[in-house]
Amino acid sequence: MHESGDTVDAKVGNIRVDATRGRVLTETDSAADVDVGARANPSRYLSPVDHAHRLSFLSIPAYGFGLSPTTVTCDTGGVTSVKPLRESTTEGDVLTEKTVKTERPWNVVVWDDPVTPMSVVVVIFKRIFGYSNNKCTQLMLTVHHEGRAIVWSGNRDRAESYCVKLQVAGLQSTIEKDE
Amino acid sequence: MVGNRLFVRRRDGRIEVRLNEAGRVIAREAFGRVVAAERDPNHEWHAGLNSPIDPSEDSDSPLASLNRQREIATNAELAYMTLSEQFLNDSEAWAWLSTFQIALRSTAVANGLLSEEKLAACEPELMNFIRTIQQFLFGLAECL
Numbered sequence: 001m002h003e004s005g006d007t008v009d010a011k012v013g014n015i016r017v018d019a020t021r022g023r024v025l026t027e028t029d030s031a032a033d034v035d036v037g038a039r040a041n042p043s044r045y046l047s048p049v050d051h052a053h054r055l056s057f058l059s060i061p062a063y064g065f066g067l068s069p070t071t072v073t074c075d076t077g078g079v080t081s082v083k084p085l086r087e088s089t090t091e092g093d094v095l096t097e098k099t100v101k102t103e104r105p106w107n108v109v110v111w112d113d114p115v116t117p118m119s120v121v122v123v124i125f126k127r128i129f130g131y132s133n134n135k136c137t138q139l140m141l142t143v144h145h146e147g148r149a150i151v152w153s154g155n156r157d158r159a160e161s162y163c164v165k166l167q168v169a170g171l172q173s174t175i176e177k178d179e
Numbered sequence: 180m181v182g183n184r185l186f187v188r189r190r191d192g193r194i195e196v197r198l199n200e201a202g203r204v205i206a207r208e209a210f211g212r213v214v215a216a217e218r219d220p221n222h223e224w225h226a227g228l229n230s231p232i233d234p235s236e237d238s239d240s241p242l243a244s245l246n247r248q249r250e251i252a253t254n255a256e257l258a259y260m261t262l263s264e265q266f267l268n269d270s271e272a273w274a275w276l277s278t279f280q281i282a283l284r285s286t287a288v289a290n291g292l293l294s295e296e297k298l299a300a301c302e303p304e305l306m307n308f309i310r311t312i313q314q315f316l317f318g319l320a321e322c323l
Contacts, residue, residue, distance in 0.1 A: 113293065115284065115286075115287045115292065115298065116280065116283065117313055117316050117317055119320040120316045122320070123276070123323050124280075127323070160232060160240060161243075164246055167230065168247055168251050168254065169276075169277045169280060170277055170278075170279075170281040171280070174234055175233050
């Protein structure tokens with residue numbers, strides 16, 4: 001709290017309260033500025049109602065005015081709605097709905113053939129997809145036992161590219177849209 | 180064990196080719212036929228090099244087909260050019276493996292060897308060629 005003669009009775013943050021005039025002063029205003037400023041542009045000072053609202057908004061107990069410590073309340077003088085100092089945009093963000101289109105992925109399928117060595121299939125999978133040795137072996141065994149295996153899924157362009165790479169490496173592969 | 184291998188990974192990263200002259204003749208024949216099949220639409224292996232990418236479409240994307248053709252030809256030509264080399268780097272060894280594998284699968288497709296039964300019943304000379312290419316592939320796969 002900062003007191004200076006009779007003019008300033010309370011100070012909260014950067015707000016000074018002039019008890020005798022019922023006005024709130026900013027911290028940078030000097031006594032001369034207040035008098036000159038008040039005559040030149042009265043609107044640059046907060047009204048007691050605004051001041052009380054700001055103090056209650058900050059939930060800071062105001063001291064002074066010769067009263068015991070208490071919380072300043074807002075007397076709106078019959079006005080039922082007071083515009084908040086800061087409007088929240090959270091509600092608008094949450095309620096925003098976006099439509100996301102999903103498409104079925106394309107699968108790269110490798111087919112079994114009776115002549116290709118198993119170890120070659122593993123090496124080709126590792127080289128093209130960068131999968132681990134275990135995953136490549138698992139995929140190779142799926143091809144061997146089930147006749148085919150889906151080795152990659154995703155968008156069409158990449159599926160086509162992987163399919164071409166597998167064919168260049170000598171494996172029988174195709175692409176198909178996921179069921 | 181190293182003495183029995185056809186391809187050996189050296190400590191400096193290169194892959195040593197230990198094929199004798201007979202093995203290199205077979206490799207030359209395989210690589211040469213892939214290069215020829217890629218250029219000749221009437222070659223018996225040509226169909227095996229142009230299998231469908233998306234069977235649900237009447238024709239594949241021309242860009243994808245062109246890309247496949249270019250990469251197969253590049254690998255086959257690189258393999259053919261390095262036939263007499265004693266040491267291969269990784270890219271050359273990958274070109275050898277890809278071209279051997281294409282030769283193997285094209286042979287199977289051209290002769291209708293699409294099942295274990297048909298493979299077991301094929302002619303001895305053809306079976307010998309297939310087994311030889313498979314041995315080359317086993318050796319390369321161990322190094323890559």
